[in-house]
Amino acid sequence: VDFVPLPSDAWRWGRHRIALNSLLRRRAYDELWLRSREYRRVVTERIARGAYDVVHIDTIGLMQYADLVPPDVPVVLDHHNIESHLWARRGMNSTDALRSRFFATQADLVRKLEERVCGAVDLNVVCSDTDRERLLDIVPEAKVEIVPNGVDVEFFDAPAGAERAPRVIFVGTLDWYPNTAAVRRIAHDIWPLLRVADERIECDIIGGNPPADLVELAERDDRFHVHGFVDDIHPWLESALCYLCPIRDGGGTKLKILDALAMSKAIVADPIACEGIEVTDGVDILLAEAPEAYVEHVMRLKNADVRTGIERAARKLAVDRYSFRSIGRDFHALLEGLHRNE
Structure with missing residues (x-):
């Protein structure tokens, strides 16, 4: 495991600078926030050192590194949220006119990013049927499967009916x-x-x-x-x-x-x-x-x-x-299917 700190964490007014840069360059905040020369170097080294069956990209802002993946290796893009919808909802809920406009702009920029990349990956993974419908509304040709979020039911366990x-x-x-x-x-x-x-x-x-x-x-x-x-x-x-x-x-x-x-x-x-x-x-x-x-x-x-x-x-x-056990089993089967089909 390699840990690479975000460059913006060390900057004065780091996230404000990213927000301004996003507006000036018309690039999604989600991309600019995760931009790192060091991260690109580490991923390049990792790809060169090993043969991978599947590459899992954990959020759409990291798709800027997908060009490093060999063309014969399937790519899975994980969507914890449909990010354009997240930005849009945040804009609708904001009572500050300036913030609301910024969030709406980000929703538009991220939607364009989703349109560009989600149809190109081998599999998009979402955590609910609602998010699947949201993504297919944006990119109808995308291959999308649902892998719900889960919980460690052995770790989080308590009896029902106890005194409260x-x-x-x-x-x-x-x-x-x-x-x-x-x-x-x-x-x-x-x-x-x-x-x-x-x-x-x-x-x-x-x-x-x-x-x-x-x-x-x-x-x-x-x-x-x-x-x-x-x-x-x-x-x-x-x-x-x-x-x-x-x-x-x-x-x-x-x-x-x-x-x-x-x-x-x-x-x-x-x-x-x-x-x-x-x-x-x-x-x-x-x-x-x-x-x-x-x-x-x-x-x-x-x-x-x-x-x-x-x-x-x-x-x-x-x-x-x-439960993690059942969800992990289903996700493993999806990844195995991708690998076998390559």
């Missing part, structure tokens, strides 16, 4: 913009109603780099807790009454939902947070959009019988559909 503390929880990296927006929605829209509805309930926000306004709220409110990064989320997830996930942005599938399902966690989530995951409202998850709906669902989950039924169904879905 009167606490709601959110876990996620808090400087990633969909998560930042979600925790602010909890803090400013959902939590004030929930705090009044149950005088015992508390809220735990877990994740690195929390925004300052949430830290300040936690200092004023002794029932709202911002913990930052924790070494082990198991005890936090296991003891909580339910997991709140009001994410309304991003693409792909939300790994935090899969982790919580595997942990037999009752989840209250926005429908967008569950895109690409085969959940059933009222069976293995509770869906909500308005803050009042979140509060209503949390109150329902205080009933142990209701909560236990959802917890058991959540765990069953994670094990049956999203």
Whole structure:
């Protein structure tokens, strides 16, 4: 394994410089962010040293290095999201006119990149049927297969029906913009109603780099807790009454939902947070959009019988559909098929 740091990480105002360069050169931010002479040198050396059956390119911004792959080696392009859709949704959700315009421009630039490269690779891999449809709308001739995101169901495991503390929880990296927006929605829209509805309930926000306004709220409110990064989320997830996930942005599938399902966690989530995951409202998850709906669902989950039924169904879905073992077996078969056909 070779680790190559991003050059922009060492630059002053690195990402701002990339954004400006993207606009001036009319090249997608996703490409310029991952541009590195050192990375190109390392990939060139690796290709020269070994015979490869398949080359897996992990995101569309790395397709700029596909010219280094020998023409007889199949190339698989992995789409964690359909990036043009991600940029477009971010633009629609932004309340800042300048940012919204920048995001819309990026959506257009990335779409052109997708049109140029996705039909040329041997296989595109997406994580949901929704993303498959999005990609085929852009590049109808592309070969696309679904390999869902998964979860380690042995590592993330907890019994359903256990005693739960009167606490709601959110876990996620808090400087990633969909998560930042979600925790602010909890803090400013959902939590004030929930705090009044149950005088015992508390809220735990877990994740690195929390925004300052949430830290300040936690200092004023002794029932709202911002913990930052924790070494082990198991005890936090296991003891909580339910997991709140009001994410309304991003693409792909939300790994935090899969982790919580595997942990037999009752989840209250926005429908967008569950895109690409085969959940059933009222069976293995509770869906909500308005803050009042979140509060209503949390109150329902205080009933142990209701909560236990959802917890058991959540765990069953994670094990049956999203375990790494079954997903890895299916992906391996896809790669073997590519290799045999060459």
